[in-house]
Structure formats: C-alpha cells, structure tokens
Amino acid sequence: MQGALLACAVLSSAAVLLIALFVVAEGWPAVPGLLGDRWSPEDGLFGVRAMVWGSLAVTLGALVLAVPAGVGMALFLTEVASPALAGLARPLLQTLAGVPSVVYGFVGLSVLVPAIRRGLGGPGFSVLAGALVLGVMILPTIAAVAEDALRALPPAYREGAAALGATPWQTVRRVLLPAARGGITTAVVLGLGRAMGETMAVLMVTGNVAMAPTSPLDPARTLTGNIAMEMGYAVGRHREALFATGALLLALVMAVNALARRVGR
Amino acid sequence: MRKWLLFALVVWLAAGCRQAAVGLQLAGSTSVQPVAEVLAEAYARAGGSRVSVQGGGSTAGVQAVLNGVAGVGAVSRRLTPGERARGLAEHTIAYDVLAVVVHPDNPLTGLSRRQLRAVFDGSVTDWAQLGGRPGSIHLVSREAGSGSREAFRSLVGPVSPHAIIQSSSGAIRVAVMDDPRAIGYVNLAALQLGRLKALRVDGKAPGGPGYGLVRPLSLVTRATPAGEAAAFLRFALSPAGQQVISEEGLVPVRGQSKQN
Secondary structure (H helix, E strand, O other): OHHHHHHHHHHHHHHHHHHHHHHEEEEEEEEOOHOOOOEEEOOOHHHHHHHHHHHHHHHHHHHHHHHHHHHHHHHHHHHHHHHHHHHHHHHHHHHHHOOHHHHHHHHHHHHHHHHHHHHHHOOEHHHHHHHHHHHHHHHHHHHHHHHHHHHHHOHHHHHHHHHHOOOOHHHHHEEEHHOHHHHHHHHHHHHHHHHHHOHHHHHHOEEEOOOOOOOOOEOOOHHHHHHHHHOOOOOOOHHHHHHHHHHHHHHHHHHHHHHHHHHOO | OOHHHHHHHHHHHHHHHHHHOOOEEEEEOOOOOHHHHHHHHHHHHHHOOOEEEHHHHHHHHHHHHHHOOOOOEEEOOOHHHHHHHEEEEEEEEEEEEEEEEEEOOOOOOOOHHHHHHHHHOOOOHHHHHHHHOOEEEEEEOOOOOOOOHHHHHOOOOOOOOOOEEOHHHHHHHHHHHOOOOEEEEEEEEHHHOOOOOEOEOEEEEEOOOOOOEEEEEEEEEEEEOOOOOOHHHHHHHHHHHHHHHHHHHOOOOOOOOHHO
C-alpha cells in the first residue's frame, strides 16, 4: 500500500521535473536571443520582451478587475448574505469556474471586441479585452479562496468588534480583512498564476501583435499565445525559441507559486 | 512468468519499430507541408505506405530529391530551368489563391498590387489615402510560419509588425467581417463562407483569369517517377486526393469541370 502511494507521488513529481527539464533543454540554444525586443521569425529575431509586457499587462489588468470583485463577493457570502442566498450564489460562482476557456474567448470575441472597437476606438482586439475575459475567469478562484479565509476567522473577532460598537463596514475594514490578509493574498496569487497561464481565451481577443502595448486599447501578445499560435510549423531556431518561451513562462509560474506558499503561511 | 512478460514486451517493441519504418520521405515547402500531411494521412488510410512529411523550404525540398534523401519534394514555386535540367519534374497538385478581403461596407472595390504592398508594410495607414472613407486601416494577418502568410509575403511584400495576428483563415474572416476598417487575406474556402468583400487586385477578381495572388503548389520527383513516389503522386491527383486538397482550402487542379 505504502509502495503504491509512493509510486503515485514519485510519478507526479517526476512528471513536473521531466517537463521542466525537457522544455529547458529544448529551448536552451534560443535563450540568449530571448532578451531582444523584436519577435520576427522571418528575420531570425526571437526576442520575447514584448510578450513579457503583454502577459504582464493582461494579467495585471485582470487582477485590477477581479480582486475587488472577488473579495467583495467573498465578503458578501460570509458577512451579508443569508445562508439561503449564499447557498444560491455559491453554485453559480462554481459554475463560472467550470466554463471552458474557449467559451470565454468566444464570447469575448463576439461581444467584447466589437463593443470595445465601437465604444472606445482602436481595433477592439486589445489588452482591455484580454483583461476583462481573464478577470471574469479568475473571479471564482479569488472569491472561493477569499471566502474560505474569511470563514476560517474565529467568531470572536466579529463578536468583539460588535461589542465595541463597530459598524459592519468598520468591522470588515479594520478587523476581518487585516486578519484574513494571508488567505486573501493567497487568493490573489492563485488568480495571478491562473491568469498568466491562460492561453486560448486570451489568444482569441488580444490581437497577438508582438509589440509592447502602450495603452489598454492596444493589441498585445502573451507568452502563452505566442507558443500556441506558432508551434504548428515552427522548426529549427524558431521551435527552440518557442520552447524557451515556455521555459520562461514555467519559471514565472513557479515564482508565483513560491510566492503564494510564502504569503500563505 | 516474468520472463514471458519481458519477452512479450521485447517482441511488441520490435514490432512497433518495424511499423514505424517509413515508405516515403517528403520534404520541402512549408506552405505545402500542412496539406501534404493531410494527404499523407489519407494515403495511409487508403492503403498506401507511410509518408513522412518534413518542411525546410522549397529549395531544400528540391535538394533533398536531387541527393536522394527524399523521394518527393514539395515546392510552392516553379522549378528553375537549372533544376529541371538536372532531371527533375514538377507536378502541380493544387493552386493556393489568396483573396484580399475587407468589410462589406467598405466602399473600395480594388487595389493595385503596389497599393496593397504599401498598406501591408505599414506605409499607408489611412483608408482616405486609398480613396476610401477616412479612418485608420486595421491590418489583419496570419502568424509567422503559416503557408498563407508566406505566400502573401512572396506575392505582395512584407507584413507590418503592427498587424493584428489571427491563427487561421477562419479567425481572420471573423476579425474582418466585424470591423469596417479591417483588411486581411484569406484562402478561397474562407471567402466562400460569405460576409466578406474580396477586393480586385490589379483589376482582377480572385480565382478569375489573370488574378495575381496565386501560387502553384507542386510535388517534385525524378523525371520519371517510380515506385512509392509515383504511387503517392497518383494518389494526390486522384479524385480522393483532390478532395482532400479542396477541403484544405486550396483549389484542386482536377475536377473543376464539375463546378462549371
């Protein structure tokens, strides 16, 4: 029994290590060229700086939208809603988490992109469209983890605040949120990791221009989108550069996870 | 018992190795590569031997046939007289027609190839410069490595790095049919789905006689193809092979009489 369980553990950790090893080994020769600011496979240029900016812009945009909404949702579920209402809202949130990303992308492409183009100008394919789609996608993650953090607080905190005559808003702002800070930060970092790794939905709405965006209405290409789009026929150095992009992405996601473990403690 | 299992494993692995043996090597143009891969699958399903498809470019494909590394080469250009003199023959299996498309509300009906080049390299940025309704031009292009993009680059010119990138003709169609300021290029299959307006190029309609944005896609063999190479070529030109080609959005060289 113990042996079988050990085998399971070894298998899953070996999978991670092997993937990381493979990606780094395949991409190694292209690593020096990765720092350049132009990505133009036809000219032999494989700099991913613009994509790093693209990924960061879209991810941060998503967090700006999803963190207040997600934490607000968690506060609503724990502090405001009656158990019956919370029981109704929670499954809806879970459903949101289960929608496949290509569906988000398709809705974004058919609704958001034309709306942004008509309402705000530009081509519509933009950082903003990507951030909106991603924000909705990571909202359930952030809300669920933040809700757990708030629920884990001892009732004495709320009772003590009430006994001191604090208003509900004062209780939330001065007592509950500071006390649940660790759990909420974990929620944010998990959302961040998910946003950075998401591919399909972002690819469909950001326009994939390999240049650093200078406004939310500019198109942008993410690291994930870069791989997904060009892997089909990439050979030689181009293929190595895509693996190197993957290695960079892996390193970023690992850094985010390490951060999540540290702040979660 | 264990020994038997080991023995069975070895036999199974050995059998696997034999199955992986390749009957025919095909190398060449990356524009032909996608359709060649689909053709190779269909060929294997129809009982043919396994065909291994590799890219590398038209010239590399010709070279591979010349020095015997590949039985069949793939080119997206005509053979040069020099190449033909070295005992090679080209067999056109399909035409790649690129249509330049805009939103149906765009008042423009056509562009010269020179104007098209200026639009896509980014030196012309406003529709007013082309006699259209004022407004910035939204370029939509395919991703690096795609055959359509390569064809566009060789027939028209470079593509500005500011162009929106979509990774299929279908996605370009969706981007252009929603945006009155967009311009893109698609293959004929995507054009035929409708809701796009194809521009005339140098006064010619896409698919019609004299239209410029067309490339022949050909297989290259020794002057008298034999064995596996001849069999694969026959399949590519057979009704089944040509059906596969038209499903890939290319214009088949045979069987157009049915449509007329």
